[in-house]
Amino acid sequence: MALSDADVQKQIKHMMAFIEQEANEKAEEIDAKAEEEFNIEKGRLVQTQRLKIMEYYEKKEKQIEQQKKIQMSNLMNQARLKVLKARDDMIADLLNDARQRLANVARDPSRYAALMDGLVLQGFYQLLEPKVTIRCRKQDVGIVQAAVQKNISIYKAAVKNNLEVRIDQDNFLSPEISGGIELYNADGKIKVANTLESRLELIAQHMMPEIPVALFGANQNRKFMD
Known part of the structure; x- marks a missing residue:
């Protein structure tokens, strides 16, 4: 029994609806997959950058700590040199005072x-x-x-x-x-x-x-x- 034009049109519409639904589902699946991959890649990039940033600041922190140690060592050396110079100056002053008193020996x-x-x-x-x-x-x-x-x-x-x-x-x-x-x-x-x-x-x-x-x-x- 031959199909009427109306039946053919109905089947065509039904097939088109089915295809469109399949296409939409596939598109949604592709979108979901793409979003999932995007989120995974985004997370990977964020983690990579986070590690790089942490590594950068750890290195900076070590550099600052090293600079602090060097600066502290320099300050301690400078203070030590000042103390030694002050001691040397005091000893020199004592010797100069002794030299000035030598003249008193000959007066007796x-x-x-x-x-x-x-x-x-x-x-x-x-x-x-x-x-x-x-x-x-x-x-x-x-x-x-x-x-x-x-x-x-x-x-x-x-x-x-x-x-x-x-x-x-x-x-x-x-x-x-x-x-x-x-x-x-x-x-x-x-x-x-x-x-x-x-x-x-x-x-x-x-x-x-x-x-x-x-x-x-x-x-x-x-x-x-x-």
Whole structure:
């Protein structure tokens, strides 16, 4: 039995509706799949960027922490240098004060005469030469002559050798010297400096390790002692 035109149109419409429904369902499925893939990719990208950002700021935090440590170390070193300089300045001031007080030694005749005896005899022993030239301040010639006369016999008895001593009155020590003497061998090539200033310097060098301890106490960070 042949279909009428109306039936054919009805079937066509039915088929078109079915196709359209299938197409819509497929489109919705594609949209859902695309949205799901989009969300997955978006999540992946967000997570990747999040990790990159976290890594970036972790690196920045480490850099800042390192810079803080370096800056703190620099500040501590600067503070340590300032403390050391202040200590050195204080020690230098003490030595300068001691140098200024040296002049007082020569103003006490009995004290200065006893000191000169020791400087002369020590100079003899340091040179151990048969001929010695002594230089002193112009105002000390008399006290040096007395010290020489007193100590020549002591020296000769100790070393069993003769000793000829000359006081150089053509070349006196500078008036700026606080006192003491300089001794030379016969040709002037060997010198013993026994001025008050040179003795102070020698004592200061010998006691330099002890001076900071006496002034500031022992260094707690020092592991080894000489």
